[in-house]
Amino acid sequence: MAQSRNADGNGVPPVGGPGAVSLALTVNDITRTVRAEPRLTLAEALRGPLGLTGTKIACDRGACSACTVWLDGVPVCSCMILAIEVGQRRVTTIEGLAEGERLHPVQAAFVAHDAVQCGFCTPGMVMSCAALLAHTKQPSADAVTAAISGHLCRCGTYPHVIAATVAAGAETKGDGP
Amino acid sequence: MTDEVTPEVAPDVAPDVAPRVETFAAGIVGVKLGTVARQIAPDEPPPLPPNDQLSVIGQPVPRVDGRAKVTGAMRFTVDVAMPGMLHARILRSPLPHARVRRVDSSAAARLPWVRAVIVVARPDDPAHAVLRYVGAPVAAVAAVSPGAAEEALRLIHVDYAPQPFIADMDAARAPGAPSVHDAISLPAGHPSGWPAPQDLPVAGNVRGPAISGRGDIATGFAQAEVIVEGEYRTEVQTHCCLEPHAIVADWRADGLTVHMSTQFTAGVRAELAEAFNLPLSRVRVVVGGMGGGFGSKSSLGTYGYLAVALSRAAGLPVRLVLDREEEQTDAGNRPATWQTVRIGARRDGTLTALSVVSYGTAGVAVGAGIGNFAEQTYVCPNFRAMQHDVFINAGPGCAMRGPGNTPGAFALEQAIDDLAERLALDPIALRDRIDASPVRREERRIGAARIGWGQRHAPGADPGPVKRGIGMAQSLWMANVHLNAACAVRIVRDGSVTVMSGIQDIGTGTRTVLAQTVAEVFGLRAEDIVVRIGDTDFPAGPPSYGSRATASITPPARTAAWHVLRQLCSEAARMLNVGADDLIAREGRLIVRDDPARGLALAEVAARLRTEGIGAVAARSDDYGGFRRRMGDAALAQQDLGGVQFAAVAVDTETGIVRVERVVAVQDCGRPINPLLLESQVQGGVLMGLSYALFENRILDQATGRMVNPNLEQYKLAGAADSPEIDVVILENYQGQSATDAYGIAEPANIATAPAIANAVYNAIGVRPRSLPMTPAAILHLLGKSPAGSRVS
Numbered sequence: 015m016a017q018s019r020n021a022d023g024n025g026v027p028p029v030g031g032p033g034a035v036s037l038a039l040t041v042n043d044i045t046r047t048v049r050a051e052p053r054l055t056l057a058e059a060l061r062g063p064l065g066l067t068g069t070k071i072a073c074d075r076g077a078c079s080a081c082t083v084w085l086d087g088v089p090v091c092s093c094m095i096l097a098i099e100v101g102q103r104r105v106t107t108i109e110g111l112a113e114g115e116r117l118h119p120v121q122a123a124f125v126a127h128d129a130v131q132c133g134f135c136t137p138g139m140v141m142s143c144a145a146l147l148a149h150t151k152q153p154s155a156d157a158v159t160a161a162i163s164g165h166l167c168r169c170g171t172y173p174h175v176i177a178a179t180v181a182a183g184a185e186t187k188g189d190g191p
Numbered sequence: 192m193t194d195e196v197t198p199e200v201a202p203d204v205a206p207d208v209a210p211r212v213e214t215f216a217a218g219i220v221g222v223k224l225g226t227v228a229r230q231i232a233p234d235e236p237p238p239l240p241p242n243d244q245l246s247v248i249g250q251p252v253p254r255v256d257g258r259a260k261v262t263g264a265m266r267f268t269v270d271v272a273m274p275g276m277l278h279a280r281i282l283r284s285p286l287p288h289a290r291v292r293r294v295d296s297s298a299a300a301r302l303p304w305v306r307a308v309i310v311v312a313r314p315d316d317p318a319h320a321v322l323r324y325v326g327a328p329v330a331a332v333a334a335v336s337p338g339a340a341e342e343a344l345r346l347i348h349v350d351y352a353p354q355p356f357i358a359d360m361d362a363a364r365a366p367g368a369p370s371v372h373d374a375i376s377l378p379a380g381h382p383s384g385w386p387a388p389q390d391l392p393v394a395g396n397v398r399g400p401a402i403s404g405r406g407d408i409a410t411g412f413a414q415a416e417v418i419v420e421g422e423y424r425t426e427v428q429t430h431c432c433l434e435p436h437a438i439v440a441d442w443r444a445d446g447l448t449v450h451m452s453t454q455f456t457a458g459v460r461a462e463l464a465e466a467f468n469l470p471l472s473r474v475r476v477v478v479g480g481m482g483g484g485f486g487s488k489s490s491l492g493t494y495g496y497l498a499v500a501l502s503r504a505a506g507l508p509v510r511l512v513l514d515r516e517e518e519q520t521d522a523g524n525r526p527a528t529w530q531t532v533r534i535g536a537r538r539d540g541t542l543t544a545l546s547v548v549s550y551g552t553a554g555v556a557v558g559a560g561i562g563n564f565a566e567q568t569y570v571c572p573n574f575r576a577m578q579h580d581v582f583i584n585a586g587p588g589c590a591m592r593g594p595g596n597t598p599g600a601f602a603l604e605q606a607i608d609d610l611a612e613r614l615a616l617d618p619i620a621l622r623d624r625i626d627a628s629p630v631r632r633e634e635r636r637i638g639a640a641r642i643g644w645g646q647r648h649a650p651g652a653d654p655g656p657v658k659r660g661i662g663m664a665q666s667l668w669m670a671n672v673h674l675n676a677a678c679a680v681r682i683v684r685d686g687s688v689t690v691m692s693g694i695q696d697i698g699t700g701t702r703t704v705l706a707q708t709v710a711e712v713f714g715l716r717a718e719d720i721v722v723r724i725g726d727t728d729f730p731a732g733p734p735s736y737g738s739r740a741t742a743s744i745t746p747p748a749r750t751a752a753w754h755v756l757r758q759l760c761s762e763a764a765r766m767l768n769v770g771a772d773d774l775i776a777r778e779g780r781l782i783v784r785d786d787p788a789r790g791l792a793l794a795e796v797a798a799r800l801r802t803e804g805i806g807a808v809a810a811r812s813d814d815y816g817g818f819r820r821r822m823g824d825a826a827l828a829q830q831d832l833g834g835v836q837f838a839a840v841a842v843d844t845e846t847g848i849v850r851v852e853r854v855v856a857v858q859d860c861g862r863p864i865n866p867l868l869l870e871s872q873v874q875g876g877v878l879m880g881l882s883y884a885l886f887e888n889r890i891l892d893q894a895t896g897r898m899v900n901p902n903l904e905q906y907k908l909a910g911a912a913d914s915p916e917i918d919v920v921i922l923e924n925y926q927g928q929s930a931t932d933a934y935g936i937a938e939p940a941n942i943a944t945a946p947a948i949a950n951a952v953y954n955a956i957g958v959r960p961r962s963l964p965m966t967p968a969a970i971l972h973l974l975g976k977s978p979a980g981s982r983v984s
Contacts, residue, residue: 074515077902132434
């Protein structure tokens with residue numbers, strides 16, 4: 015078991031654990047400090063101590079992307095990163111996507127196109143599609159397919175997810191990539 | 192109710208005592224829509240007109256819980272947390288066959304953070320001392336965190352005495368193969384799920400045959416002018432629900448509450464009441480968001496039992512969520528099959544004999560049969576099926592989307608195409624001759640036009656290395672109805688309306704179709720209706736399996752709503768001084784039929800109610816005109832459900848990769864209630880069938896009995912890039928059989944896909960893919976380009 019040591023001056027981060035340590039996480043623009051064991055993944059930290067259960071764990075191994083959140087705007091599998099690794103990076107979860115009552119265009123399009131069946135893969139799908147729209151205005155169906163290529167949906171929502179995201183992109187008045 | 196008619200009561204709400212005869216639309220819209228007269232019970236609502244005369248039913252209404260699902264607000268079982276809640280984990284057998292000599296859980300039980308330990312595999316219990324597959328439960332622990340529970344499992348010491356095992360179906364059939372079961376553990380049941388003959392023979396690991404048939408098979412083959420025969424093999428498919436099996440059990444002195452990701456709240460309640468000797472009324476089962484089941488979440492399961500037992504032992508709520516490896520190894524699967532299909536026909540295509548001999552394996556369980564597809568799809572006077580279950584040391588199978596019929600159709604639909612080729616008939620022309628269903632005939636016609644059947648070329652005719660082909664196949668499923676199904680509808684003084692039932696929405700859209708059904712009655716919008724379901728405290732909910740939920744719950748929902756509306760109309764009639772019969776509900780108002788300017792808002796009428804609200808409860812009545820068959824709470828409607836699917840594929844003969852480029856799915860489900868949600872569900876059925884056809888395979892290591900791909904990486908599922916263009920057509924097929932005339936679609940949407948792809952692959956390359964999955968290696972092998980066999984396991 016590694017002993018705790020401080021990292022003064024040499025840039026080596028302090029080593030904590032195995033018991034709970036204090037973590038400051040900035041999630042959806044709010045910074046909160048939680049006590050968590052270093053082995054806790056970001057997905058577990060979001061769902062547990064932070065109470066943000068919109069992020070789902072389905073495979074817990076980076077194979078299905080159900081747990082997708084944004085780190086500094088980039089979609090990542092939150093089951094594949096430890097909460098303690100997040101550091102200063104801003105986490106955005108499905109709960110942080112809508113502006114108040116106003117749905118993100120991807121969320122609204124998912125409802126309109128019925129890109130949702132059981133809904134368990136949906137938060138992750140929405141996060142990846144919304145990230146695509148943030149970087150690619152008016153994405154093609156192929157671009158959406160590539161953006162969700164890591165996502166698994168057993169209900170088979172892919173055709174409607176693609177249609178919804180293309181439609182959401184077409185409605186945004188962007189400059190194009 | 193009384194026979195006396197009091198002067199205050201308008202005639203149309205007089206006590207109804209006699210059945211009445213009503214005229215219903217009957218037939219296929221766009222083909223032939225006629226009428227049928229039905230005698231119905233007095234408390235049934237009037238006939239529901241065809242969809243083109245309705246304003247909410249039949250419309251592509253957005254999913255009413257869509258917003259909750261896209262914002263992360265929908266609360267699934269895995270999201271349920273309770274004060275003091277413990278976390279459970281299950282210790283599982285590392286061996287495929289072993290007798291447990293000793294289990295020592297004392298070290299685990301002494302850990303301060305462990306609150307309960309239960310040993311399942313007790314050496315002194317003959318029914319549980321032997322473990323028969325890798326992953327079989329040995330013990331369970333409840334602790335203060337999932338990690339603590341996991342650590343505690345490692346402190347449970349088990350002394351296993353390994354036994355000989357067998358993990359391959361073919362080897363398990365051989366004489367002298369190690370026995371999977373003993374006299375105590377041997378399961379009962381029928382390969383295709385029907386009530387089991389109790390005396391099925393058992394020889395070694397083979398149980399059966401279960402024989403069904405009609406006519407005389409030998410005579411039929413003697414009459415045949417052409418006989419085709421083929422062997423077909425399908426592999427094990429796992430359900431892969433994105434939400435794992437999950438339960439939060441809260442045992443208290445005054446009763447048990449269980450939150451569970453289940454397809455059947457009422458069924459789980461009944462199982463719990465029996466297992467724990469509790470009155471039904473003291474058991475409550477709740478499910479909110481439900482992340483997919485596909486057949487695998489139909490019952491309590493050992494994990495569910497253990498969570499409740501741990502909660503009882505610890506005196507605290509217990510959460511148990513299976514991890515992905517447990518999902519893949521001990522949460523059910525679609526059994527593998529090996530089928531020999533033999534068809535005899537006259538030269539004009541008329542079938543004279545059809546025989547299927549099947550061997551399948553559901554691991555340690557039964558149920559690896561071929562369903563009723565071969566028995567019922569085509570007209571053939573002489574039929575015989577001989578179905579066998581073969582036991583191997585692998586996790587138990589269970590129902591999965593179109594159980595039996597899905598592997599059954601994979602074989603039979605290819606055999607029918609084989610026959611068509613032998614007879615030099617177009618596959619559609621042959622089916623037109625041997626399929627009596629007018630619905631399937633129309634589906635073939637529509638699908639053929641959409642896929643461009645006329646451009647279909649001879650098998651293997653494409654000159655280049657990438658060869659394209661078109662194929663089609665049919666699906667058939669029973670129109671199931673569950674009679675222990677009820678709905679309550681309530682309106683309160685502000686005019687808002689709630690519908691309540693124990694039924695669950697597993698992603699199919701049950702909340703939405705209930706809202707539409709009730710909204711149609713009141714002249715409201717679907718989003719105006721509050722839907723409260725997934726709780727056994729509400730009226731009895733039917734299961735969401737067997738494609739029976741919509742058929743079972745929308746008729747009582749409409750009936751209950753209609754009874755409430757009649758009470759409101761009676762009140763409004765007095766206020767407007769008209770007859771209650773003169774009033775209709777439209778856009779949130781009760782208006783006078785012949786003078787639409789006169790009327791009252793629902794809220795104005797509701798405000799006059801003597802009590803805060805009025806409600807009605809209705810139960811599922813029998814189908815008008817009766818059922819084909821009835822067994823307890825379950826019944827079979829007169830008609831079948833089905834569909835015809837067409838696939839266009841491109842096969843790269845250099846890499847062996849099959850790409851499905853397009854699928855046309857033409858399906859029927861009685862009255863379609865929501866075309867948008869139906870399209871979703873059919874696309875889902877097609878994609879699950881495509882995934883079954885091309886990718887999915889549970890691979891067991893023969894040396895250890897372990898599944899080598901118990902995850903979502905090496906167990907391949909279709910992803911977005913594998914998804915073809917899917918063209919969905921839903922027939923409107925009325926029969927006037929219930930208050931909504933709506934039936935199911937989940938399973939019929941899945942059954943035809945794999946054989947349609949197989950027939951398309953044959954059309955592309957001129958070699959028939961008789962085994963699943965059609966991996967690149969399997970295709971290259973078919974083309975004589977690879978020595979490797981198509982079977983991996």
